[in-house]
Amino acid sequence: MFSRALKPVASVAVQNGAKFSTTSQKNFKVVVAGAAGGIGQPLALLLKQNPLVTRLALYDIAPVTPGVAVDLSHMDTPAQVTGHKGPEELAAAVECADLVVIPAGVPRKPGMTRDDLFNTNASIVRDIADCVAKNAPKAIMAIITNPVNSMVPIASEVLKKAGVYDPAKVLGVTTLDVVRAAAFIGEINGVDPTTVKIPVIGGHSGVTIIPVLSQSSPAVKLSDQGKIEALTKRIQEAGTEVVKAKAGGGSATLSMAYAGARLACAVLRGLKGESNVVECAYVKSDLTEASYFANPVQLGRNGVEKNLGFGQLNAYEKELLKAAIPELLKNIKTGENFVNK
Numbered sequence: 001m002f003s004r005a006l007k008p009v010a011s012v013a014v015q016n017g018a019k020f021s022t023t024s025q026k027n028f029k030v031v032v033a034g035a036a037g038g039i040g041q042p043l044a045l046l047l048k049q050n051p052l053v054t055r056l057a058l059y060d061i062a063p064v065t066p067g068v069a070v071d072l073s074h075m076d077t078p079a080q081v082t083g084h085k086g087p088e089e090l091a092a093a094v095e096c097a098d099l100v101v102i103p104a105g106v107p108r109k110p111g112m113t114r115d116d117l118f119n120t121n122a123s124i125v126r127d128i129a130d131c132v133a134k135n136a137p138k139a140i141m142a143i144i145t146n147p148v149n150s151m152v153p154i155a156s157e158v159l160k161k162a163g164v165y166d167p168a169k170v171l172g173v174t175t176l177d178v179v180r181a182a183a184f185i186g187e188i189n190g191v192d193p194t195t196v197k198i199p200v201i202g203g204h205s206g207v208t209i210i211p212v213l214s215q216s217s218p219a220v221k222l223s224d225q226g227k228i229e230a231l232t233k234r235i236q237e238a239g240t241e242v243v244k245a246k247a248g249g250g251s252a253t254l255s256m257a258y259a260g261a262r263l264a265c266a267v268l269r270g271l272k273g274e275s276n277v278v279e280c281a282y283v284k285s286d287l288t289e290a291s292y293f294a295n296p297v298q299l300g301r302n303g304v305e306k307n308l309g310f311g312q313l314n315a316y317e318k319e320l321l322k323a324a325i326p327e328l329l330k331n332i333k334t335g336e337n338f339v340n341k
């Protein structure tokens with residue numbers, strides 16, 4: 001995945017006193033907030049291997065955080081790793097950041113919805129966003145913490161209050177829905193899933209997850225509408241499938257780290273000036289009644305450069321969209337009210 005980002009332009013990074021040649025055109029600082037967790041640790045591991053990342057700041061409230069940083073710093077890749085534990089070290093972690101990826105917060109247990117996480121996670125995301133607003137107002141924020149549909153409005157309202165809001169720079173991470181859809185279609189079609197292109201639009205919970213199967217390339221090899229609907233349901237409920245399988249041990253972490261690293265890499269490739277970098281993300285939007293909506297966006301030097309919309313939907317997908325909008329409106333309002341009331 002990262003090899004596509006390689007450009008033979010040398011720069012130099014220093015780690016533990018040693019000089020390393022890197023192949024990236026620009027040096028980027030990436031912060032993982034929630035770096036000691038189930039997603040945070042493997043995400044940091046993947047980011048440490050990305051040649052576009054020259055500084056990797058790991059922030060968490062967990063005591064193990066500095067140790068995770070020391071552990072990763074022994075990898076022979078150029079990124080300099082720093083560990084930051086507790087709120088008093090958050091400002092130093094985010095200072096000069098280009099990208100802050102946020103998986104901080106609690107995950108689901110069986111029987112819970114993502115909305116059940118709101119009460120705990122809302123203040124975590126608010127406080128991190130507030131610190132980013134004050135210490136790295138130009139950084140892009142990629143929010144993994146659930147419920148994503150409400151967390152992106154929370155971060156956006158915090159940035160607005162601080163007078164530094166740029167809608168191009170706040171993304172909800174829905175990449176895992178795309179990754180799952182491609183994995184399942186690859187299995188059905190008997191093809192390499194990395195060759196499957198499939199937009200997943202709407203948001204990131206239950207009915208708001210809308211896989212646009214009619215736009216899959218290659219076309220999904222399912223002729224029967226019942227099977228299309230079953231596949232749609234499986235993609236919508238894939239997070240719950242993992243939560244049930246982990247039986248109280250949390251939700252998706254490894255596949256999420258993979259998906260988060262893919263999104264982070266796309267953001268950095270955009271910042272670097274690469275053209276035609278496209279991923280789905282949950283962003284400020286005027287495509288529907290919902291003021292935030294996920295669909296393919298083009299990433300560039302300033303974050304979201306262009307919203308690519310979601311093209312033609314078939315009759316079934318239009319029904320899915322109709323069902324998603326009231327839920328999205330409710331989730332967005334909950335997030336906005338949390339900051340403003």
Ligand SMILES: NC(=O)c1ccc[n+]([C@@H]2O[C@H](COP(=O)([O-])OP(=O)(O)OC[C@H]3O[C@@H](n4cnc5c(N)ncnc54)[C@H](O)[C@@H]3O)[C@@H](O)[C@H]2O)c1
Binds near residue numbers: 038146252
């Ligand atoms: N967007 C997605 O597709 C997606 C996929 C999977 C999980 N998630 C969400 O990601 C979040 C994290 O999941 P996980 O499995 O990594 O959970 P986890 O409990 O394993 O890790 C969460 C980490 O956040 C840290 N944390 C808690 N409060 C913090 C704070 N105030 N500041 C900084 N760090 C703090 C914890 O110490 C912990 O290390 C959950 O909300 C989960 O629902 C989203």
Ligand SMILES: O=C(O)C[C@H](O)C(=O)O
Binds near residue numbers: 107114176239240251
């Ligand atoms: O399902 C969850 O709670 C975690 C995440 O949103 C997922 O889709 O795996």
